Amino acid sequence: MTYVADGGRYERTPYRRCGRSGLLLPAISLGLWHNFGDDRPLDDQRAILRRAFDLGVTHFDLANNYGPPYGSAEVNFGRVLREDLAPYRDEIVISTKAGYDMWPGPYGEWGSRKYLLSSLDQSLRRMGVDYVDIFYSHRFDPETPLEETMGALDRAVRSGKALYAGISSYSPERTAEAAAILREMGTPLLIHQPSYSMLNRWIEGGLLDTLGAEGVGCIAFSPLAQGMLTGKYLDGVPEGSRASKGTSFASSLLTEENLRHVRTLDEIARGRGQSLAQLALAWSLRDGRVTSALIGASSVRQLEENLAALDRLDFTADELAAIDRDAVDAGVNIWAASSAG
Numbered sequence: 001m002t003y004v005a006d007g008g009r010y011e012r013t014p015y016r017r018c019g020r021s022g023l024l025l026p027a028i029s030l031g032l033w034h035n036f037g038d039d040r041p042l043d044d045q046r047a048i049l050r051r052a053f054d055l056g057v058t059h060f061d062l063a064n065n066y067g068p069p070y071g072s073a074e075v076n077f078g079r080v081l082r083e084d085l086a087p088y089r090d091e092i093v094i095s096t097k098a099g100y101d102m103w104p105g106p107y108g109e110w111g112s113r114k115y116l117l118s119s120l121d122q123s124l125r126r127m128g129v130d131y132v133d134i135f136y137s138h139r140f141d142p143e144t145p146l147e148e149t150m151g152a153l154d155r156a157v158r159s160g161k162a163l164y165a166g167i168s169s170y171s172p173e174r175t176a177e178a179a180a181i182l183r184e185m186g187t188p189l190l191i192h193q194p195s196y197s198m199l200n201r202w203i204e205g206g207l208l209d210t211l212g213a214e215g216v217g218c219i220a221f222s223p224l225a226q227g228m229l230t231g232k233y234l235d236g237v238p239e240g241s242r243a244s245k246g247t248s249f250a251s252s253l254l255t256e257e258n259l260r261h262v263r264t265l266d267e268i269a270r271g272r273g274q275s276l277a278q279l280a281l282a283w284s285l286r287d288g289r290v291t292s293a294l295i296g297a298s299s300v301r302q303l304e305e306n307l308a309a310l311d312r313l314d315f316t317a318d319e320l321a322a323i324d325r326d327a328v329d330a331g332v333n334i335w336a337a338s339s340a341g
Helices: 042-054 072-091 113-127 146-158 172-185 207-214 225-230 256-271 276-284 300-311 317-326
Strands: 015-017 024-026 028-031 059-061 093-098 132-137 162-168 189-193 217-221 292-295
Touching: 024 028, 028 042, 028 300, 042 072, 042 300, 072 093, 072 113, 093 113, 093 162, 113 132, 113 146, 132 146, 132 189, 146 162, 146 172, 162 172, 172 189, 172 207, 189 207, 207 217, 225 256, 225 276, 256 276, 256 317, 276 292, 276 300
Parallel strands: 028 059, 028 292, 059 093, 093 132, 132 162, 162 189, 189 217, 217 292
Antiparallel strands: 015 024
C-alpha cells in the first residue's frame, strides 16, 4: 500500500530554531545509530520511520558507519526514503557524518579533506540522494589542521552536496575556532552535536555558552545515557540490551552508586506522571540553547513513548533542584577524549 503521511503531523511536535539560522528542527529527532542496520528487519525500520514522520519528526540523523555493517543504516534509510518518503523529501532534514573509522587504510577516518569528501560522496550514493541537509565532522582530529577539516565542510556546502555544516563532540575552544574559520569562509556553522544527559552534563561547563555566543544550534545525542535512563537496568541487565552485548555500553557502569541515582530520578519521574526516559528527554530540552534531543528507537511503541516526553516539558524550581542532586556524572561519556581535543 502506498504510504501517505498523516495530515496532522505538524500539530504534534514543537519545532525550535537552530541557533541563529533559518532552520527549525523538531524538539526530538530520530537517530539511526542503532536498530537500522542489516541485523534488524527492514519492515520494522520502515514502520518506525513512517510513524516518526507521521508524528512530526522531520529530522533523521545518520553517519557513514552506522549499521551493522558499516553503511547499512544509510542504505536501509535510503530504501525507505525512495519507496515511502520521497514525495516528502523537501519536508525532511537528513544529516550524516564522517570522522570515525569507515574503511581500511590512512584515508578511512579522522578529519582530512580526502576522507570527509570521499565519505560524503559514498553516503549520497548509499542513500540515493543528491544532497544531505547537514554534513558533520563527527569528531575533532588533533593531527589535521582545523582549517582543512572546516574547509572540507565548506566545500561540501558550496558543491551543493550539503546545505549546512555541523560538528560533533568538539570542545568549547575548538568549537569557537571552527565557527570562526567557517564564518570567514562564508559557510556558517549551523549545529553542534554533543553527548548530553542527566548523567553526562559536560556541555554545561562552557560549550553551551560558546554555542549561544556563536549562534550555533545544539542537538544532544545519547540523552538517555545509552539506556541507563530508561529504567531497563534497574533490575539487572536484560538479554539483548546494549550492556548485555558489551558493544557501546559497558555493564561495569551499572554500579550500585549509579543505580541509586537512577532510582531516585525514576521516583521523580513517576511523581511527575512520566517515565524515567520521558523525564530525561524533557530535562535535556529545558535549556533554550538546546535545539533538539536525538533519540533512537527499536520499536514504534518505544518511539511513541519517548515522543510523549513533549507533553510535559515544564519544570518547577523544586523539581530541578531535586534532579540536580542525582543528575551526576556516571562515567558514560565515552566520547570525552574527542571533546578534550
